[in-house]
Amino acid sequence: MTAIKNDWTPEEIREIYFKPLIELVFEAATVHRKFHNPQKVQIASLLSIKTGGCPEDCAYCPQAARYQTDVDVNKLLDLDTVIGAAQKAKEAGASRFCMGAAWREVRDNRDFDKVLEMVTEVKKMDMEVCCTLGMLTDSQARKLKEAGCKAYNHNIDTSEDYYGEIISTRKYDDRLNTLNHVMDAGITVCSGGIIGMGETDEDRIGLLHTLATLKKHPESVPINKLVRIKGTPLADQEEVPMESMVRMVATARILMPQSMVRLSAGRKEMSTAEQFICFMAGANSIHSGEKLLTTPTANFEEDLEMLKSFGLSPLQANLE
Template sequence: MTQNGQKTDLRNNWSLEEIKAIYYKPVLELIVEAATVHKQYQATGEVQVCTLLSVKTGGCPEDCSYCPQAARYHTGVDVHKLLSKDQVLTSAQRAKEGGSTRFCMGAAWREIRDNRDFDQVLEMVKGVNELGLEVCCTLGMLNEYQAQRLKEAGLYAYNHNLDTSEEHYDKIITTRTYNDRLDTLEHVREAGISVCSGGIIGLGETDEDRIGMLHTLSTLPQHPESVPVNALVPVKGTPLAEQPRVSVWEMVRMIATARILMPQAMVRLSAGREQMSVTEQALCFLAGANSIFTGEKLLTTPNPDFDTDKAMFELLGLQPRQSFKEVAAETC
């Protein structure tokens, strides 16, 4: 870290050994360092509020071991076809009124197909964009042409998580490869869309796997603008249903390390927040988290609602981040 109040350098050449040295620091020392970096690059006390809606639920052909939407698992998730544009815009308007500035639409697809459903999603993107919200999608794998069509429709961000390390990946998913994930991120970046990519902890991985995933993200040619850190929410019927709950200290360690490695990124405290107390969430904000999902569900798993989060923001003195802040800064 640089001295005399100067900013920590932005880097894309982190070594595994350097990341290990950060990750394994005593946790209080790690939090202090992350908080210092966070203050250098971000407006402290400001948190981006996002809402995630499942626009097409269940029936996915993939075998992601954590996912209740995989068709091969019996999880009790009802399959729903693609929502209408009007249904989505109603939800987006409600999210905006609840304080969200980013609205993300998720579809349980392995990849985007060039068909009527994709055309419908493009219309949804246009509509949500017109509401003044940052619009994000997570639709599975995509190619260069599809990324460009989404960009032209007004898509602001695309989420495609790495989930875990390359070494642990085939123990969690076998229906696509790690390189498939990286290729999608490259197509998103080339189209000029903001990249949202992080992972899930609690999948039976080791600390070395967590470090490996952070290494992959932090050594991309350009850091993701958004890095979600999810704690597994075990779902009955999935292969990972019996996994133990991730502790707050594991979340703090991941968030703090991500903050130090990728100072300009929005580090999102994502899935698993429903099981966390306000005190535990406050520790994550102190460690550098500055984005959350709000609303009753994250696709199909429980999540704190708008009123609960509003009360937490008031208690902790947090302010919602405005929409399109990066764009506004670039045009000043």
């Protein structure tokens, strides 16, 4: 059995990341089969429960108030709308329902109370509940846990060295502090990053190093491919080559064997063959539905058909 390591060095990660691609994929596939059923894929659905108007300046995000994009600002959705969306996602095959709000941080107010109610009601539907609401305090994380939140998404986006090129309105340590609050509350961590933002391979290695040396590996590691949105500072970045996505997926699988490695944003732009190679390399989770917050993604019907053609099927919810 491959040992779980939390003391990876950058040099060790670099050696894995730069292996010949065919060898890297084979090694990752071997590790994957030791820890997971290779025929099962978790399907998660992500709903934007409060859209746009965010005060942050994340260079990739169309929800930042300072950028001129096609995203409209909307207030927090009502409970019935959220429950209806969760029910639709469940019927389509999703086992995890994620709720995202374009907040810099959670505030202790009526909106947060409403989110806690949403979490409780979705949990009653026998779905795994995930939230992504921005920065959290320790007490807020514990309230989410009590309400039934299983996972919390808070991506670190890129390496610590490159972080300031992408975001100036918060620090890297702010991200890590929230992850620590989430872990201390007993909520599983969903944290990954985005490639294609102008970073180098060394930055990608740095991103993976941060995740793989947390005190506990994230339960989910989303690998996002930049979706280039008109009006954002990164709109004119070059397309991410398939090899880069495969290297990130495979290296993440080897470093964090027990984690779910998720093909997330940007999957709409990937061909079926490209996605197949990522599944071979250890990806075992996808976001599905009409949108990933505000950006297009593949719909449930297309995804179920694709998975079936690969001999894969949806993973059932883990409600423990």
